[in-house]
Amino acid sequence: MSALKKKILIVVMDGLGDRGCKELNGLTPLQATDTPNLDWFTKNGIAGTCDTVDIGIRPGSDTSHLSILGYDPLKVYTGRGPFEAAGIGLIGKHDDVAFRCNFSTCDENLNITDRRAGRIDKPDTTELIRSLKGMNINGVEIIIKEGTEHRAALILRGSGLSADVTDADSHDTGPLNLSKGRTKEAEFTANVINKFVKESYERLKDHPVNKRRIEEGFPPANIIVPRGAGSFPKIQSFPEKYNISAACVAGVGMIKGICGVCGLDVIDLPDECTGGCSSNFVTKAKAAMETLKEYDFVLMNVKAPDVCGHDGDPLLKCRVVERLDEMAGYFRENFRDDMVIVFTADHSTPCSLGDHSGDPVPITVYTPGNVMDDAVKFSESGCSHGRIGRIRGIDIVPMCMDLADRVEKFGA
Amino acid sequence: MSALKKKILIVVMDGLGDRGCKELNGLTPLQATDTPNLDWFTKNGIAGTCDTVDIGIRPGSDTSHLSILGYDPLKVYTGRGPFEAAGIGLIGKHDDVAFRCNFSTCDENLNITDRRAGRIDKPDTTELIRSLKGMNINGVEIIIKEGTEHRAALILRGSGLSADVTDADSHDTGPLNLSKGRTKEAEFTANVINKFVKESYERLKDHPVNKRRIEEGFPPANIIVPRGAGSFPKIQSFPEKYNISAACVAGVGMIKGICGVCGLDVIDLPDECTGGCSSNFVTKAKAAMETLKEYDFVLMNVKAPDVCGHDGDPLLKCRVVERLDEMAGYFRENFRDDMVIVFTADHSTPCSLGDHSGDPVPITVYTPGNVMDDAVKFSESGCSHGRIGRIRGIDIVPMCMDLADRVEKFGA
Numbered sequence: 068m069s070a071l072k073k074k075i076l077i078v079v080m081d082g083l084g085d086r087g088c089k090e091l092n093g094l095t096p097l098q099a100t101d102t103p104n105l106d107w108f109t110k111n112g113i114a115g116t117c118d119t120v121d122i123g124i125r126p127g128s129d130t131s132h133l134s135i136l137g138y139d140p141l142k143v144y145t146g147r148g149p150f151e152a153a154g155i156g157l158i159g160k161h162d163d164v165a166f167r168c169n170f171s172t173c174d175e176n177l178n179i180t181d182r183r184a185g186r187i188d189k190p191d192t193t194e195l196i197r198s199l200k201g202m203n204i205n206g207v208e209i210i211i212k213e214g215t216e217h218r219a220a221l222i223l224r225g226s227g228l229s230a231d232v233t234d235a236d237s238h239d240t241g242p243l244n245l246s247k248g249r250t251k252e253a254e255f256t257a258n259v260i261n262k263f264v265k266e267s268y269e270r271l272k273d274h275p276v277n278k279r280r281i282e283e284g285f286p287p288a289n290i291i292v293p294r295g296a297g298s299f300p301k302i303q304s305f306p307e308k309y310n311i312s313a314a315c316v317a318g319v320g321m322i323k324g325i326c327g328v329c330g331l332d333v334i335d336l337p338d339e340c341t342g343g344c345s346s347n348f349v350t351k352a353k354a355a356m357e358t359l360k361e362y363d364f365v366l367m368n369v370k371a372p373d374v375c376g377h378d379g380d381p382l383l384k385c386r387v388v389e390r391l392d393e394m395a396g397y398f399r400e401n402f403r404d405d406m407v408i409v410f411t412a413d414h415s416t417p418c419s420l421g422d423h424s425g426d427p428v429p430i431t432v433y434t435p436g437n438v439m440d441d442a443v444k445f446s447e448s449g450c451s452h453g454r455i456g457r458i459r460g461i462d463i464v465p466m467c468m469d470l471a472d473r474v475e476k477f478g479a
Numbered sequence: 480m481s482a483l484k485k486k487i488l489i490v491v492m493d494g495l496g497d498r499g500c501k502e503l504n505g506l507t508p509l510q511a512t513d514t515p516n517l518d519w520f521t522k523n524g525i526a527g528t529c530d531t532v533d534i535g536i537r538p539g540s541d542t543s544h545l546s547i548l549g550y551d552p553l554k555v556y557t558g559r560g561p562f563e564a565a566g567i568g569l570i571g572k573h574d575d576v577a578f579r580c581n582f583s584t585c586d587e588n589l590n591i592t593d594r595r596a597g598r599i600d601k602p603d604t605t606e607l608i609r610s611l612k613g614m615n616i617n618g619v620e621i622i623i624k625e626g627t628e629h630r631a632a633l634i635l636r637g638s639g640l641s642a643d644v645t646d647a648d649s650h651d652t653g654p655l656n657l658s659k660g661r662t663k664e665a666e667f668t669a670n671v672i673n674k675f676v677k678e679s680y681e682r683l684k685d686h687p688v689n690k691r692r693i694e695e696g697f698p699p700a701n702i703i704v705p706r707g708a709g710s711f712p713k714i715q716s717f718p719e720k721y722n723i724s725a726a727c728v729a730g731v732g733m734i735k736g737i738c739g740v741c742g743l744d745v746i747d748l749p750d751e752c753t754g755g756c757s758s759n760f761v762t763k764a765k766a767a768m769e770t771l772k773e774y775d776f777v778l779m780n781v782k783a784p785d786v787c788g789h790d791g792d793p794l795l796k797c798r799v800v801e802r803l804d805e806m807a808g809y810f811r812e813n814f815r816d817d818m819v820i821v822f823t824a825d826h827s828t829p830c831s832l833g834d835h836s837g838d839p840v841p842i843t844v845y846t847p848g849n850v851m852d853d854a855v856k857f858s859e860s861g862c863s864h865g866r867i868g869r870i871r872g873i874d875i876v877p878m879c880m881d882l883a884d885r886v887e888k889f890g891a
Contacts, residue, residue, distance in 0.1 A: 087849055088848075093851060095850055122874040122878055123877025123886060125888045422888070426850065426881065448853055
């Protein structure tokens with residue numbers, strides 16, 4: 068096989084799939100919106116529908132992105148903690164247990180009065196975190212880092228740890244939860260977490276930053292409350308698994324974290340790529356095309372359609388779809404013939420539901436010289452006319468690797 | 480996710496799928512018949528095709544209904560006995576071995592002269608069964624109950640039992656078979672069965688009911704002949720597995736049995752719902768809608784199309800399809816917005832074959848606010864234009880649970 072190995076770009080439009088919306092006469096935002104560029108790729112490429120995890124499973128963005136990268140989340144996903152930690156640059160080792168944390172405010176009885184400590188942010192959190200470094204509890208190393216606003220991530224490193232513990236975060240104001248082991252084995256970890264929470268209060272309560280905050284009328288960030296325990300999955304890194312250099316272009320921490328855990332390089336983005344609805348999609352598309360000069364595989368995530376779905380706003384989702392189509396237009400104009408491009412979503416976020424659903428998402432794949440099938444419209448219904456049929460998220464990378472002429476022959 | 484959890488109704492039109500019929504100019508009964516109501520659901524809902532067990536597998540009604548309820552029959556199906564037993568109200572425990580039985584007529588050398596004892600029926604069978612109660616053979620408890628006409632079910636309960644035994648029923652007149660163990664371990668069970676058959680003759684041969692039958696010129700039911708050994712599967716009950724209350728509306732014993740074994744409540748039906756071609760489908764539909772007030776999941780089975788297929792009568796099957804469409808019209812008129820409805824079949828019963836085939840069956844699913852796809856006709860070919868694609872029977876419940884907004888999110 069002498070063909071040139073092509074590059075692969077997967078454009079994940081987060082939460083793009085939808086259901087029929089009353090406000091759109093029973094159509095989905097994709098069905099109701101003119102998308103000439105996405106349709107061009109559909110008409111000239113191949114199309115289908117995709118259950119990112121499996122039929123009827125409502126995926127999170129974490130489990131669905133793992134699937135899209137070719138990892139079965141039913142085997143490797145243990146919880147959100149490690150991906151959040153990785154999203155702020157704390158990529159742990161296998162067997163480390165990671166947690167998402169909040170800087171919170173509590174009274175002297177450790178009753179939580181503000182779960183987000185008045186949405187405290189850097190540089191206060193950076194300074195507060197410093198006083199928590201170097202801790203060791205019962206032989207377990209404590210690694211902690213601040214995230215955006217009141218968020219932080221925590222890693223426990225040592226022997227005998229388990230992720231099978233309940234949250235210290237009660238997800239409400241009032242008394243703090245005690246973390247508990249769901250198994251006998253996990254009690255040691257729960258005990259470490261409970262000691263850490265108390266120690267964080269001891270170290271933070273009289274911290275100069277908090278004294279200043281109180282003086283200025285802000286709630287002090289005097290306690291760290293962990294949740295979402297998970298251990299880092301033991302997986303073969305993506306570049307090794309597929310023998311391809313790989314990077315991710317994403318604004319949202321958790322997506323960066325998932326890609327980071329899977330061994331993709333995480334590319335820094337311009338500030339205008341926020342992950343929100345006002346994020347500049349074309350700027351992000353440019354960054355993806357730039358990244359594709361250096362790498363052979365790029366996963367790009369655009370968060371905005373998911374936000375519209377969660378907000379239950381089909382009209383805003385239609386506007387976002389229009390802008391996604393402009394982004395697709397940028398790819399069309401700047402297309403390089405040595406690439407395979409995929410447009411899909413990680414899951415549906417129907418506006419009528421305001422949350423993720425298990426409905427399959429549209430997928431279209433284009434590369435010059437592929438088979439043209441009969442699908443002509445990029446939508447939940449339109450893509451189902453294509454020759455991809457109904458596939459799973461873990462099928463996407465193998466399919467693209469083949470279209471990119473990067474797969475070894477099996478047999479003779 | 481705050482959405483209302485919807486109810487689910489699966490309408491299984493038994494053996495509805497077909498192949499092209501000469502008598503219908505190469506069309507199937509569904510293709511050849513006007514079905515405005517089934518088409519309405521297809522046009523406004525989503526459609527596809529379904530291999531209830533797997534591609535190319537010719538399912539029985541038992542294995543296909545297990546699949547439709549989300550159980551892999553390749554894992555849980557051991558034989559027809561337990562489902563027939565359950566169908567007449569004998570739901571055994573895991574490790575019990577169950578058999579279907581016939582009341583038969585034999586001579587004094589135990590040669591069968593009439594496999595069905597002149598199609599004997601209640602109340603004679605009820606009286607005869609009484610004399611067989613309380614038996615215990617080699618420490619094995621014998622539980623037996625009469626069914627319709629000459630049918631009965633038998634359960635063996637005790638330790639060391641195996642379902643891996645051949646039938647005592649030779650499926651013909653003439654010498655009785657001796658049941659044999661297919662494995663060394665199963666010889667004990669075969670021995671118990673052979674002793675039971677002989678003991679049934681001893682207890683029945685001079686029974687007053689049989690003396691009376693002989694006087695009246697009817698064949699005596701003087702022996703019980705078991706077949707179809709199977710052990711009750713060890714499965715999580717459907718209501719527990721899916722966290723939903725569930726019932727079944729069916730006329731045929733075996734379907735009731737399968738639903739009963741899976742933990743669905745079996746609803747008593749009016750006499751006009753016989754399971755035959757003359758059964759009143761609208762009355763059954765009313766019963767299903769009534770049941771849906773009390774339960775969140777209902778499986779309804781209509782047997783008639785299967786009967787036409789077995790009889791090789793495509794014109795009669797077209798008439799039955801017309802009446803199934805009237806039934807669909809009842810559902811359309813009495814539709815409740817908080818429900819997901821599924822129209823499908825458990826398998827194809829092509830008239831040209833006169834038996835079940837492995838051809839995939841059409842499926843359409845409708846709930847207000849779903850994605851409208853481009854399928855418009857409910858038939859083997861028409862449904863294949865829809866976005867469901869080609870699925871398996873075990874995918875149906877997970878898909879519906881998602882559309883009913885009853886699935887927990889996997890990940891974040």
